[in-house]
Amino acid sequence: MRRFGKRQAAAAEPAMDKDANYSSQWRLIYVRFKKHKLARISLVVLALLYAGALFAQFLAPYGLENYDSKYVNAPPMKLRFVDAEGKFHIQPFVYGLKSGRDPETMRKVFTSDTEKKYSLQFFVKGEKYKFLGLVPSSTHLIGVKEPGRLFLLGTDALGRDLFSRILLGSQVSLSIPLVGVGISFVLGLIIGGASGYFGGWLDAVIQRVIEIIRSFPTLPLWMALSAAIPPRIPVVRMYFYIVIIFAFIEWTGLARVVRGKFISLKNEDYVVAAKIAGVSDTKIIVKHLLPGFISYLVVATTLAIPGMILAETAMSFLGLGIRSPATSWGVLLQEAQKIDNIALYPWKIIPLGTVILTVLTFNFLGDGLRDAADPYKR
């Protein structure tokens, strides 16, 4: 006999009456989130992106310092199944590249050398690297036999494979915003909360501090930083510095919101009641105040992550931050934005796609979370 299962029931419950079920708020959020298709897809995409970053060295056919003057500014190669004679191959292949220069414009011109076929191979031995930063290895997921070259997304001005650079760059661009946002989230929540909840002189002082920090000019700070940082500092550490600075400014916005919400919520009857009942301040904040505006915080923080990814690109534009051969998406975009690249080698804009994709997915994810966390959702 078909029975109406309890599990399904849980999903439908909030639709009935609001006072239905309060015990499992996070579970409800989870259930509602699962219903948000775009957010679910975004989560999958993000997971793929992060997995790509984690295993970048393995996935990328080439390393960051694989310069080759023969293949400067080469356009993306076509993976082919059918060769020039119309024969079909199960294993995809690429043609070799013949390069020359246009005598008039000195532009590098590439033509496919249909004589030379290089099949796409898996688990190819190539440049040495450390898998996950630990295990030395030289196996790359895909590649072609030397002297063939595989440039799925073309090459840059130094003849490096753009596909590899995007993958390897994602390690920097994807990992560090999380840290920045984490810091600003924690700082904003704690400080803003304390300011709003306790009020009084503490509030006054914190507000002043926030004001000072907010008024702090970021640009010269970055410039001073880049001038002050020693040359052989590991690039990632450099980026960490800047992200921390960034987070340091970012948290203030969050803190203000939190404070405002706290002020308007702290006189709610249920909060006052809890206070009188002797519930500890921390517990009141965590149990009673936070759920009141968690959705806003979620939106704010998920929106802050892409903000930092973009900030990194902006810093690269100003010549601050990561420097080639170390690579981030900001570095790639900075290289792409030169007018001759856009005019002559448009494939260099491809990293923009990954930036947009990441920013979008983070946003959709945040959106899904927001909708899921919304206590009034029907």
Place this chain on the structure above:
Amino acid sequence: MRRQRKLLIVLLVIISIIAAGCTNNSNSPAPSDAPAKPSNDNKAVDVGKGGGGSDTAAAKEAPMLAKLVADGSLPPLAERLPVQADVMVEPVVDQIGQYGGDWTMAWTGPGDKWSVGQPTEEALFRFNKDGSGVEPNVAKSYEVNENSTEFTIHLREGMKWSDGEPFTANDVLFYWEHMLTKETFGKAIYDAYYSVDPVTGDKALATVTKVDDYTFKVVHKYPSVQFLERVAIDNKWFFAPAHFHEKILPELVGEDKALEIAKQWGFEDTTAFLKETGYYYWLYSQIPTLRPWVAKNDPNSDQFIMERNPYYWKTDPEGNQLPYMDRIVATKIQDPSQRVLGTLAGDFNLSTFGAQDFTVLKENEKKGDYRVIAWQQPAWMTSGIQLNQTIDDPNLRKLFQDIRFREALSLGVNRTEITEIVTNGIADPIQASVQEGLVGYQEGWADQWSAFDPERANALLDEIGLTKRDKSNFRLFPDGKDVTLTIMDSSEDSANYTELLKKYYEDMGIKTNVKLVDQATLQELKYSNQVPVSIENISVVNVAYRPDALVPLRVLTPWYGQYGLYVSSGGKEGIKPEGDVAKILEYWDQIKAAGTTEEINRLGDEIVKLHMKNQWVIGYAGPTPTLIAASNKMGNVPEDLIWADEFRSLGAAHPAQFYLKP
């Protein structure tokens, strides 16, 4: 005198009005030519390509000026030009041009003063087309005595400042007495004005005296063979509008009054005011000049405008007063790509570019309706390095002074790859060297250590004693310390190049850092001797003209580091030059006191030879040309000149004779 002038003007106005009434053509400048000397180019009738109007005589001056003459606000052309015999006739490159139009260009603002300064510059003497010598420009002619101590210089009679005041020897004397020797505009008296005793090395300042209104004399104590060339480089304008500066110089109007005037101009103090008005005068519309175009508005505007000088003293071979183009319109840009885009879109009709923009410019040549003209530069290279011979770190200094190390660095880099990537295949994969055709050219130099031979490079490094290695397999000094090359750079543009260098050097086991600092910091670091490796270029036409890059005379060029400070401080600071560097200085002293040009060239050659022997400056890619993207409408742009600061860059093309085809 003044009343007379006024009367004359009134008379002229009346005549011109009557004349205007007589002819049908109301804007006809014909009467302005009428009172001029009849000898003044009657053949001008055949100026076929002139204004194209019915009135051929109109072609003698720009329509916009003819109009002013017609309504009486400007004296007729003949009165504005010098006397007939003294008018300078500027040859045109291709053909007689037409009046009108704007030269639109991009600049980055008043800081970019030279990009409008050099093309409009009028020097007393200027370099001739191939740069082999100087020719009179503002000066009409000169005489020099046998032992090159007395220079008599003649000026052009009737020549006028852009405000119509006459230009005479007084202006030269005023400049000499009140400005140059008093250092009012913040520059020390130029070396050109000192002569040196070949025996004692004693330095003596020249004397300048007025002979008559149009003649003055410069007298040196010791022979100064290259005086005119040196003036053409050090002190292009050996004159200033006395009637203007009289009214602002503190020593003439008093400190308080001068400060008051400075404040009126918007300046905070007189020092900055005098520097700007005395040195960068062409940016200020209030100051009369001798240039073809004069400033019309505030250079800080988004668009800086220079308009034709109605009193310009040059004509084309057919007697048409130059310049052809009405205005220079310089639009402020903030990013170099805007210059490219603007040129592609036809917003800028003549701009200059580095070789890196060659392909994008060339590909859009047709669409943008312009042509790309390449001028050679006298540079030694495009990409190279200079090793600071006096760097603080004793280990590094010893290393840098070791010729084997320099050879190793030279051999360890694949020049073909550098030229392909960095110069887009334009430059040759050669050593830093003097180009063929320039003074100091040495046969075979370009190929010295230019092969890519990492094996030999490593062998050399081992031989020097850099055999120890650290964990990352980088070489260490015998005492166990790091060998680290720090390349200091101030431009984002060379990032590709330094990145490659780092790779090659590290392949040899030499740890390399690239430190990007801003220009100001780099300058500071140079003074404090903290630039170990620099990628600055060397561009010299003739060492005798401008020695600073090759001879350690001051803190300027990275390779000689503190040697320069030693010389400029008279031995009080810096590091005493030794060996070949000391020899270079000896040669230079001899050049200063040399009696003949041959002698000077021989000594210059010796200096260059020492550079070839030591290769303090290592080059990885040969020189690339400077590109000029000129609209196809822009005529008379020469195609085969040398782009050199000494020749005033674009100024060498004599832009006054550029013209726009309708």
Place this chain on the structure above:
Amino acid sequence: MTAETVQPQQPLLRVQDLKIRIQMDNGVMNAVDGVDFEIRKGKTLGLVGESGCGKSLTSRALIGINPKECETSGTIAYRSSQEPEAKGEALDLLALDPNGRKIRSIRGRKIAMIFQEPMTAFSPMYTIGNQIMEAILIHRTKNKKEAKKLALEMLGKVGISDQEKRFDQYPHEFSGGMRQRAMISMALSCNPELLIADEPTTALDVTIQAQVLELMKRLQQEFGMAILLVTHDLGIIAEMCDEVAVMYLGKIVEQAPMKEIFRNPKHPYTKGLLRSMPRLGGNKAKRLESIEGSVPIPVNMPPMCGFYDRCKDRIEGVCNRQSVPATQISDTHTVRCFLYSDQKGGQ
């Protein structure tokens, strides 16, 4: 007042076969599943049931203010005794455009509603006065001064002193009871024929609860309006209602005059409800009973009695095989249970 004498038997509102279905990811939820009831002029109908039984949806469906995800069907025949609808035929409120002018002229004017949460039912952005006046300005007068006068009057009627000052205060400056009074004054400001009170006192403490109920009763007499009282509290039902409808899982399982329900409950659910209600003077030794289990969610329900899982008197093979028809026990008493149905042997 005259209408009553003319057509004494015509109810003010007759709800027939009201169904509300909501599309869910895992099926269709029959939140309200064929509800029939009548509200007579000046009388109070109590709609009682547990949380989630669909009573709130039902009450809101009457004036069409459920969210648009709720597919509603059936008829809601509204027969006003006031102009201009008085003369015409009964008006099917459900047939009206839920955002249309017609239904809006009834909402607030003829049928008003008060809600459980007086705090959130008022917007914190506007003064109490502003929000009360709003309805008056829509339905009664365009003159602001007059509207204010009426509103102040109304505030006085619900027992708020110092109205002038209160009028300009914000909801957060009111206590809970005050807010509910203000809410009532807002609802009654246009002198409606029917007041729907959705758990009007649930959020209030007991003494205030009593005051508010007292107030409602008084005003009912004063204005002669009918009340649909939605509650889960049988105590309130006992105090306020003339008739009671017990809802369970989207269906009315039992309907009867108030006294009848209390004296003679038929449906096992009703009985359970009554047993779980504390009584003054009741046997203290006897523990209050509760109904086992919890309300299932009516998604993809097969035809069967919704109370089957929790029912002590369930008949296997009958109660879980078919939907339960309503059984008329007396003129005024209906119950939906196979225990009283003739059809139970039908299968």
Place this chain on the structure above:
Amino acid sequence: MLQYTLKRILLAIPVVFFISVIVFYIIQLPPGDYVSNYAAEASVAGEVFTQADMDAMRADLGLDRPVYEQYFIWIKDIVFYGDFGFSFNYNKPVLAVIEQYMGLTLTVSLVTMAFQYLVAIPIGIYCAVKQYSIGDYFFSGLSFLGMATPHFLMAVILMFLSYTWFGDPLLGLFSAEYVNAPWSMDKAIDLAKHMVIPVIVIGLSGTADLIRVMRGQMLDELNKPNVVTARAKGLSERKILFKYPTRAALNPIVSTFGWSLTSIFTGSTITAIVLNLPIQGPVMFNALLGQDMYLAGTWLLFMALLTVLGTLISDILLAWLDPKIRTEFRGT
């Protein structure tokens, strides 16, 4: 309220003072100063600059004094004479430089801002009301795209597209012939044409943010019981929408308006550099790079002041808009 405002202004004074100290310190942080910068530029242009020249120039500009002394002189002149110092680069008083760019800066910022608010708020409302509709996805997607593309790249790409499609990259704010021309209809049209790219680039990203916030707030508000109450009163949907949820949802947006005060002046710096807009941002960026310290310092101080002012405005707006906070003041 007045008392509160006054108190806040008093509290702001030490903040501004403190900021001015930090600002001055920051400007001094990078090695080198205006003179070395100037010398570097001069030597690039082929001029020769000796150490003595530099020392003399430093003495003239007062840059040879200790930093704190320079600071006090600067502050003293500001406080007593309203003199913000002198721009080395422009050879003009700082205020004159700021004034020169103020008009166009305000034009650009206000137009883009107006664009942002006028576009974002209705779209945000629409997206919330029609949640998960095609329109919602379309606008959200578009705004996300605008937000996800780095400004400088979007500006360059748009410029290049404008060039390839229309033959004009629309550099700057005016075509060459209008830069120095007096105002006319044609010039205004030309300006409007040149505003398209900046408005898209700067406006789109800001719009994205605003749409997000507006949509989120609206969704919160739309589900509040007071909407149901209003509906039960017989209000029309439109009136409900604007009176209740919209009004409440605008709260955080309006109150953060003060925060964006500084972004009027600095928000578009990078875009302005790429697009060659003659506005404050790039001027200040160059002042910072070129160590034109009084100009940079004044600018930063000005920004700091605006931030403080903006915060004040935001707080007052917040209090004024939220009855709860407003009555808290009335009560005490």
